[in-house]
Amino acid sequence: MAGNASRAGFVKLRVMIVDDAAFMRMVLRRILESAGHEVVGEAADGNEAVEKYVELKPDLVTMDITMPNKDGIEATRVIRAIDPNAKILMTSAMGQEAMVKQAVLSGAYDFVVKPVDEERFLRAVAKVCGERIMPSQGSGHVVAGQ
Amino acid sequence: MDSSFASEMAGLFLEEVEDQLHIMEQEILRLERDGASDETVQNLFRAAHTLKGSSAVMGFDEMKRLTHEMEHVLDQVRNRRLGVSTKLVDLLFQCLDHLRTLKEQFMAGSGIFVEIGAIVHELRNYAFGSEDQPERPKEAAIGEAVLCMEDPETWAKVRNAQDQGFSVYDIQVRLVPDCPMKSVRAWMIGHRLRSLGEMLLTHPPGLEELEDAEENGTVFDEESWPSELRYLLACQTTALHVEETLLTISDVAGVRVTPFPVWQREGAPVSAAAAPAVGAPAGAAPADGSAAGGASGASAHEGTGAANGGGAGAVPAAEKRKARTIRVDVERLEHLMNLVGELVIDQTRIHQVGSVLHHLYAADETVDELVQVSDHLARVIGELQESVMKVRMLPIDQLFSRFPRMVRDLAQSLNKEIDLVIEGRETELDRTVIEEIGDPLIHLIRNAIDHGIEPAEERKRKGKPAKGRLRIAAAHEENQVVITVEDDGAGIDVDKIKHSALRKGLISEEELKKLSDPEALRLIFLPGFSTASSVTDISGRGVGMDIVRAHIEKLSGVIDIDSRPGEGTRFTIKLPLTLAIITGLLIRLSDRMFVVPMSSVMEIVRVPPEAIQTIKGDAVVVIREQVVPVVWLHDVFRIPRMRETKRQLPIIVVGTADKRMALVVDELVGNQEIVVKSLGSYVGKINGISGATILGDGQVALILEVGGIGRWREMRAGRAS
Numbered sequence: 001m002a003g004n005a006s007r008a009g010f011v012k013l014r015v016m017i018v019d020d021a022a023f024m025r026m027v028l029r030r031i032l033e034s035a036g037h038e039v040v041g042e043a044a045d046g047n048e049a050v051e052k053y054v055e056l057k058p059d060l061v062t063m064d065i066t067m068p069n070k071d072g073i074e075a076t077r078v079i080r081a082i083d084p085n086a087k088i089l090m091t092s093a094m095g096q097e098a099m100v101k102q103a104v105l106s107g108a109y110d111f112v113v114k115p116v117d118e119e120r121f122l123r124a125v126a127k128v129c130g131e132r133i134m135p136s137q138g139s140g141h142v143v144a145g146q
Numbered sequence: 147m148d149s150s151f152a153s154e155m156a157g158l159f160l161e162e163v164e165d166q167l168h169i170m171e172q173e174i175l176r177l178e179r180d181g182a183s184d185e186t187v188q189n190l191f192r193a194a195h196t197l198k199g200s201s202a203v204m205g206f207d208e209m210k211r212l213t214h215e216m217e218h219v220l221d222q223v224r225n226r227r228l229g230v231s232t233k234l235v236d237l238l239f240q241c242l243d244h245l246r247t248l249k250e251q252f253m254a255g256s257g258i259f260v261e262i263g264a265i266v267h268e269l270r271n272y273a274f275g276s277e278d279q280p281e282r283p284k285e286a287a288i289g290e291a292v293l294c295m296e297d298p299e300t301w302a303k304v305r306n307a308q309d310q311g312f313s314v315y316d317i318q319v320r321l322v323p324d325c326p327m328k329s330v331r332a333w334m335i336g337h338r339l340r341s342l343g344e345m346l347l348t349h350p351p352g353l354e355e356l357e358d359a360e361e362n363g364t365v366f367d368e369e370s371w372p373s374e375l376r377y378l379l380a381c382q383t384t385a386l387h388v389e390e391t392l393l394t395i396s397d398v399a400g401v402r403v404t405p406f407p408v409w410q411r412e413g414a415p416v417s418a419a420a421a422p423a424v425g426a427p428a429g430a431a432p433a434d435g436s437a438a439g440g441a442s443g444a445s446a447h448e449g450t451g452a453a454n455g456g457g458a459g460a461v462p463a464a465e466k467r468k469a470r471t472i473r474v475d476v477e478r479l480e481h482l483m484n485l486v487g488e489l490v491i492d493q494t495r496i497h498q499v500g501s502v503l504h505h506l507y508a509a510d511e512t513v514d515e516l517v518q519v520s521d522h523l524a525r526v527i528g529e530l531q532e533s534v535m536k537v538r539m540l541p542i543d544q545l546f547s548r549f550p551r552m553v554r555d556l557a558q559s560l561n562k563e564i565d566l567v568i569e570g571r572e573t574e575l576d577r578t579v580i581e582e583i584g585d586p587l588i589h590l591i592r593n594a595i596d597h598g599i600e601p602a603e604e605r606k607r608k609g610k611p612a613k614g615r616l617r618i619a620a621a622h623e624e625n626q627v628v629i630t631v632e633d634d635g636a637g638i639d640v641d642k643i644k645h646s647a648l649r650k651g652l653i654s655e656e657e658l659k660k661l662s663d664p665e666a667l668r669l670i671f672l673p674g675f676s677t678a679s680s681v682t683d684i685s686g687r688g689v690g691m692d693i694v695r696a697h698i699e700k701l702s703g704v705i706d707i708d709s710r711p712g713e714g715t716r717f718t719i720k721l722p723l724t725l726a727i728i729t730g731l732l733i734r735l736s737d738r739m740f741v742v743p744m745s746s747v748m749e750i751v752r753v754p755p756e757a758i759q760t761i762k763g764d765a766v767v768v769i770r771e772q773v774v775p776v777v778w779l780h781d782v783f784r785i786p787r788m789r790e791t792k793r794q795l796p797i798i799v800v801g802t803a804d805k806r807m808a809l810v811v812d813e814l815v816g817n818q819e820i821v822v823k824s825l826g827s828y829v830g831k832i833n834g835i836s837g838a839t840i841l842g843d844g845q846v847a848l849i850l851e852v853g854g855i856g857r858w859r860e861m862r863a864g865r866a867s
Contacts, residue, residue, distance in 0.1 A: 105337075112396065120396065124396035124397075127393070
């Protein structure tokens with residue numbers, strides 16, 4: 001896993017965006033990139049997400065819930081089975097409470113509710129990887145890469 | 147219980163709480179100043195007792211619990227088993243403060259914790275003191291455990307975990323004020339904590355069960371979720387680690403982890419270093435109930451303070467909720483609606499002036515600007531109007547909820563079995579319409595039960611299920627509300643109706659022959675008509691369907707009937723969503739403008755003048771193979787008819803209830819939202835006119851009442867024959 005501390009306390013993340021709506025992917029990409037993160041890949045369904053995860057090993061996956069072929073819950077389960085340390089942030093629509101819970105039980109780390117509020121989304125992203133930037137946690141601020 | 151009743155009750159409750167708290171304050175002050183007198187103690191007791199009763203009714207457990215304890219102590223004072231001391235006065239004042247906070251919490255719709263565990267404990271201590279009961283160590287801890295620590299089961303769990311070398315943490319989590327999906331967030335926090343250790347207790351309660359609830363598909367009411375959550379966790383990690391774990395969850399604004407004090411076997415508290423509360427006198431011996439109680443009381447206050455002060459986010463959230471429901475006098479709403487109406491009128495005028503100016507000075511930019519501003523204003527006013535209308539809307543359940551009981555009673559008294567089906571309870575309509583539609587609906591329901599649905603034996607004979615079915619439904623259809631009352635009873639016998647109408651002289655034999663079956667059915671709406679062969683208790687008290695029709699027409703509504711012998715009867719009522727602003731069809735007669743409510747307009751046609759024929763002195767026109775009587779509106783208002791030089795006459799076919807009419811006008815001007823204004827009491831009721839409005843150019847246009855015009859036609863026809 002790679003993270004470059006370019007600013008104090010800021011960790012540049014390699015993020016993969018999973019969402020079946022191209023527009024949503026674009027919105028999330030814009031938000032992430034404007035905050036200095038790198039979007040390493042996009043997937044439009046769960047199958048693609050699993051494939052690309054294995055290929056790209058991103059630091060963080062944003063995962064839509066309802067998608068064709070394989071939904072976000074199932075994809076989360078599979079990815080976590082492959083990589084128990086995978087960090088997955090669910091992007092859920094209002095009214096998907098039950099599914100969000102299932103996703104968390106499947107191993108998702110956190111969730112944000114769509115429509116995505118930029119500031120809140122970025123805070124959630126920062127928090128997902130917060131274990132590595134929390135000074136008191138572990139040895140270093142940034143976990144060294146491969 | 148419908149919502150208005152609930153809010154009314156809440157209002158009464160709050161008033162009562164305020165009164166009783168006032169009495170309490172006065173009496174405690176007197177107690178302090180003059181010492182104990184029977185009367186003072188009695189008054190205090192009564193106030194506590196009253197509050198206990200009403201808070202129990204409101205399901206307000208904390209207040210009930212606290213007042214119950216107060217009552218208990220005061221009862222002992224009353225019976226001279228307890229003396230009055232400064233300590234008691236202090237305690238009572240504290241109770242008063244707590245009750246005030248509880249009341250505020252109630253008003254705010256919860257969200258802030260009011261910790262009554264401590265004060266309840268102190269009251270008990272005080273009462274115990276009198277009974278010379280030794281202080282039990284576990285009781286002394288209650289004050290510290292702001293959660294429901296009286297629950298012996300939880301206490302046992304805490305002790306058990308501590309005995310096994312676990313740390314027990316009291317964890318407060320504050321969510322960001324606008325946190326979405328609070329229930330899921332709360333559950334997720336619980337889920338994360340459970341990965342650290344064992345959850346002993348959560349607040350709101352039941353968070354630990356959400357996993358199961360989710361499987362059952364339980365939906366949680368997001369609105370009612372507090373922004374402050376509380377967990378009691380037994381684990382083997384440090385408080386810092388717990389805190390950090392929680393801080394990595396999004397939408398978490400703040401976390402406070404307090405270690406629970408460890409109790410030694412002998413029962414003396416060994417305060418954990420970080421426990422702020424039990425840092426009180428180390429010699430707080432278990433036997434010294436008041437001291438330990440005092441310390442824990444202070445801690446609870448501190449806890450509240452921290453929750454309030456530290457929770458800068460939580461307090462505005464609570465205030466927001468308070469603002470969410472306010473009770474407003476209906477008159478203020480009416481006034482507001484009136485003002486919006488004025489705005490609509492003025493806007494229409496500005497718009498008109500704007501377009502005139504635009505024509506005159508096409509090149510002038512200032513005029514362009516005026517037009518733009520006017521357009522924007524129109525949109526804003528449109529939204530304003532819609533919002534105000536929405537405020538006036540109530541779910542029809544207000545009315546429908548009265549029916550089950552009524553139907554049950556009626557069915558029982560008539561010895562019939564009836565299955566009541568109510569649909570569309572949530573359909574919203576203007577409160578004035580809801581108020582007005584009640585009586586006609588009740589009449590229709592009574593009719594259906596009394597005359598429509600047959601007794602069980604008769605139904606069985608006919609091969610129908612023994613239980614009759616009565617369906618009352620409401621739904622939105624375009625800009626109208628449609629209410630249906632439908633039964634699967636005997637239906638209406640058209641021939642019987644015809645005979646009855648003939649016998650009563652409501653209609654001539656020739657006229658009768660011309661009537662189609664649906665038209666004949668509508669005869670029941672005529673004044674003086676009643677199909678019931680005998681007058682029963684329930685319907686047929688001389689109030690007939692004509693009254694129902696008149697009521698509905700007054701609301702600019704339409705009632706229609708559909709019935710099949712042996713299968714049942716259905717009444718369909720169509721009502722406008724609101725009476726204050728309607729869509730009107732602007733028409734011109736000579737140089738005067740009039741408005742026909744669109745709700746009455748069935749269709750608009752143009753016919754050549756020669757298409758209007760005269761049958762026995764009555765003008766009629768054939769539209770789609772139906773003979774429709776023709777009325778020149780000019781005649782109604784004594785305006786000279788235009789010379790019929792036009793090749794096509796504009797005709798508006800209107801219908802209310804049972805009648806269709808073709809109104810001849812000079813010109814159709816167009817559709818417009820119009821604000822209905824009454825003519826004022828000095829003009830009074832005028833047949834055929836329901837009100838007036840002001841048009842864009844400042845002209846006053848009268849709003850036609852189609853039912854009245856129909857009556858005018860009948861009167862004239864009657865005079866002619």
